[in-house]
Amino acid sequence: MGQAKGFNVAVVGATGAVGQQMIQTLENRNFPIAKLTLLSSARSAGKTVTYKGEEITIQEAKPESFEGIDIALFSAGGSVSLELAPEAAKRGAICVDNTSAFRMDPNVPLVVPEVNEADLHQHNGIIANPNCSTIQMVVALEPVRQKYGLNKVIVSTYQAVSGSGAVAIEELAEQTKAIVNGENFEPKILPVKSDKKHYQIAFNAIPQIDKFQDNGFTYEEMKMINETKKIMHLPELSVAATCVRIPVATGHSESVYFEIDQPGVNASEIKALLENAPGVVLQDDPSEQVYPMPADCVGKNDVFVGRIRNDLDNEKGFHMWVVSDNLLKGAAWNSVQIAESLIKLGLVK
Template sequence: MSTNYHVAVVGATGAVGQQMLKTLEERDFPIASLKLLSSKRSAGKTITFKGKEYTVEEATPEAFEGVQVALFSAGGSVSKALAPEAVKRGAICVDNTSAFRMDPNVPLVVPEVNEAALHSHNGIIANPNCSTIQMVVALEPLRQQYGLKKVIVSTYQAVSGAGLNAINEMKDQTKAILDGAEVKAEILPCGSDKKHYQIAFNAIPQIDLFQDNGYTFEEMKMINETKKIMNMGDLEVAATCVRLPVETGHSESVYIETEKGGASVAEVKELLAASPGITLQDDPENQIYPMAAECVGKNDVFVGRVRHDLNRDNGYHMWIVSDNLLKGAAWNSVQIAESLVKLNLLK
């Protein structure tokens, strides 16, 4: 007999929260009861799920009474305040913020890569950064087969990763430029930084704040999260993260060096094509390769442009694309919840 679970979605009115609900519905996750939680400002709104109307409640510690699994996507401060409260009341929390990602007591999970890490949770499971998730899904089969020594990634990230206001600003700027009007920039590259630049018709080589080492916080997230997910503290990883005027879909140019050399491009492609969560789109002769516009609304990670490095036998280049709101956030969170069910980790 199948069991249904008491589920809460925190940040239910936000872009990722909405995608979480859509994904829960599409996957027909076994739900006995559903609580939609948000800020006091959004409480009272109604959202339809599986044909039934739900009223959004304010997220408070008491709201988690009776909840078994809580999906969080309402900002790091909310997660830090409320996830421990939810755990105290018996919930397992899947957190989509950066609040707990580098906590040594919290597993950082991408089910295609390290599902077994779920067994070591203490009530909170962290969902990695969107740009990290798609990269490690593509690299894990190669790591398993050939080993992995080095990763160098340049990202081409969509504005939806910075939220709905950033999308609207991009659209407003685009219209202003086309109309010959004044362009206003108030959000990107980072709302809390000193200067803001237009994203329309531009590429901004800054995502999040710069750290003392010259890398941005986003770049350090990719570096540190990749090492943690793959349990490889010595892995060499470097990242450059760039924001582009694309609404949805992160793209990445990735160079790797494997422990074992000698694998042909055909063998690498065959391995990728057979791996879970990956769709190989790689036919240069017919101009077939992954593109952000084509990945929207799809759960998989798309890989193409696989090439041998011209100088190193163990070096490979590839192009990795995924919907940052789905595999990069909502779908990975729901996948974790499905894995908890599969592994009998939900009481």
């Protein structure tokens, strides 16, 4: 089990949509694993998952499950992370947490490797993976910030239902069938399972993701606002978000308006910058109707950017369209990428 052989890795929430993608991503990346431990709630324990042709039995996640684990990837809900990540860290594991539990904790780095990989040096055993819609936006904005400065961001999102889990994908499919066949249906999941009312998602757009706060913004919108400032180390950055759920299974889209510090920059310079940016694929040729779409980004790790143009009234303002697979770059791939960065930086014992 020496270092050359790899690391002992645990995935918590192994049966969920993101947990499944994490396992798949570890396999696709040929991540250096000596032993893979799959953990979940008691009700999923005993199920098996195939990793590199080998059947692995899922065990119930308990504090002692993390003895001897080097890296633990968490995606089993905030309450599980709050309970078990500190226990795992106490036992020497470095936790990469995909819930919102620790994101705004000042002692926990919130990391997108293309943007703020160096923050990993500050970890105290727990690293937070940002919200899916925040991740793809900051990957597209960071190269712009580095070269031209950034002082304002206004984003409207077009988010896929898989962000609410497999049950939401099922609900979208069932409602679509019901409407096409003229049958009745009763919404039960979206916009928020635990909220008072539920609305149709098929052939509809719901301007609510997560619950509303007293300021009129939803939690999802506040996550994008606060996380962007933290990841970019720009507490004074002006950010506003409107988050909308649309009837797409996988792949979040975003319309992003941003203002830079430097005058006299044109859209072609921003395009050239993003064409060579890490983790970004530029798809931007209006004359040929080339632009990113969620249907084309499923199963891909990158962030796709297009429709880059100067604002017509503000010379420092620009618009762009950003699309990414919310289960991959928005969750599983960013988590595994953080783990790869930890190894690269020599932070895993």
